[in-house]
Amino acid sequence: MESDNAIKVLVVDDSILFRELLLLGISSEPKIKVVATAKDPYDAWDKILQYKPDVITCDVEMPKMNGIEFIRRLIPQYPIPVIVVSSISHTVFEAMNAGAVDFVVKPDMNEINSVEHFINDLIEKIKIASTAKVTLHAAKSSTHTNISYGNFDSGRIIAIGASTGGTEAIAKILKDMPSEIPGVVVVQHIPPVFSRIFAERLDATTNLSVKEAETGDYVEQGRVLIAPGDRHMRIRKVSDRYKVECFAGEKVNGHCPSVDVLFESVAREAGKDAIGVILTGMGYDGAKGLLAMKRKGAFTVGQDEKTSVIYGMPKAAYNVGAVVKQLPLDRIALAIMEILK
Numbered sequence: 001m002e003s004d005n006a007i008k009v010l011v012v013d014d015s016i017l018f019r020e021l022l023l024l025g026i027s028s029e030p031k032i033k034v035v036a037t038a039k040d041p042y043d044a045w046d047k048i049l050q051y052k053p054d055v056i057t058c059d060v061e062m063p064k065m066n067g068i069e070f071i072r073r074l075i076p077q078y079p080i081p082v083i084v085v086s087s088i089s090h091t092v093f094e095a096m097n098a099g100a101v102d103f104v105v106k107p108d109m110n111e112i113n114s115v116e117h118f119i120n121d122l123i124e125k126i127k128i129a130s131t132a133k134v135t136l137h138a139a140k141s142s143t144h145t146n147i148s149y150g151n152f153d154s155g156r157i158i159a160i161g162a163s164t165g166g167t168e169a170i171a172k173i174l175k176d177m178p179s180e181i182p183g184v185v186v187v188q189h190i191p192p193v194f195s196r197i198f199a200e201r202l203d204a205t206t207n208l209s210v211k212e213a214e215t216g217d218y219v220e221q222g223r224v225l226i227a228p229g230d231r232h233m234r235i236r237k238v239s240d241r242y243k244v245e246c247f248a249g250e251k252v253n254g255h256c257p258s259v260d261v262l263f264e265s266v267a268r269e270a271g272k273d274a275i276g277v278i279l280t281g282m283g284y285d286g287a288k289g290l291l292a293m294k295r296k297g298a299f300t301v302g303q304d305e306k307t308s309v310i311y312g313m314p315k316a317a318y319n320v321g322a323v324v325k326q327l328p329l330d331r332i333a334l335a336i337m338e339i340l341k
Helices: 015-025 041-051 068-075 091-098 113-130 168-175 192-205 259-273 287-295 312-320 331-341
Strands: 007-012 032-038 053-059 082-086 102-107 157-162 184-188 209-212 223-226 231-238 241-247 273-277 299-303 325-327
Touching: 007 041, 007 113, 007 331, 015 032, 015 053, 015 113, 015 273, 032 041, 032 113, 041 053, 041 068, 041 184, 041 192, 053 068, 053 113, 068 082, 068 091, 082 091, 082 113, 082 325, 091 168, 091 192, 102 113, 157 168, 157 259, 157 287, 168 184, 168 192, 184 231, 192 223, 209 259, 231 259, 259 273, 273 287, 273 312, 273 331, 287 299, 287 312, 299 312, 299 331, 325 331
Parallel strands: 007 032, 007 053, 053 082, 082 102, 157 184, 157 273, 184 223, 209 223, 273 299, 299 325
Antiparallel strands: 231 241
């Protein structure tokens, strides 16, 4: 039975078949109501005014106006959480940069399991998106431009964990980092394949060398290793260097890769030589691991509520006492630099 305070969803897609799939699939969840569908962004504008949706799902490739341009125009006027429905490509990150809060991968329509997984994933993300804070990703200049920090200790390591809203938050921090920083290891809750695309995008848009991690990769100065979307990642200390291991395993805190798996290995292997950063995301993944890092002497940072798309993971970490310093997103890179000096 549909709830009176159900999440109102507007579906925007140029395919009538896909609109019907989403209408039927999403409507199977009593806490969500598809209030309208739209065949293109122009059709969507009228529906937004009429139905006042809480969340919008939006295709990327559409006639008249693509989904990315639609999001860019929408958010400044109507800050409604948008979930992008896309094929596997770099465009999802353009959509995230435009202001979308999350994305789902289009299913193989010939595979029942693929369609069911897609609908379940989308329903879960709609629930999360309905609580999200929508912000414009205004380009800001680096907070430490023209500041010389000298040489960094190559024996240090930076570990970052994030979920919903994290791709843009991670990009912001890494763009504010010089190429001389110690090695960085990252767990972002993200589907397989997209982790590689995300790494490639960061490699092209930052001063750092970024790649999807593989077992045997060393954590090195100026290098960022992103956990694969379907593998846990942990570090091992080998002599005076850190090496990553990526492995299949059960979900931890509902996720694979899990931030806790990474952070707990960093606490164990790096101790006080580590810096831990927990960013926007739903749930509590990373709180336990960040606390373990802090107890071993690591400096820990949590993103603040105001700049988090979802203040879940940073809040959980803060509440258990795992966060040494809580900061807005645009001050995190500077704080890391100051600790590394």
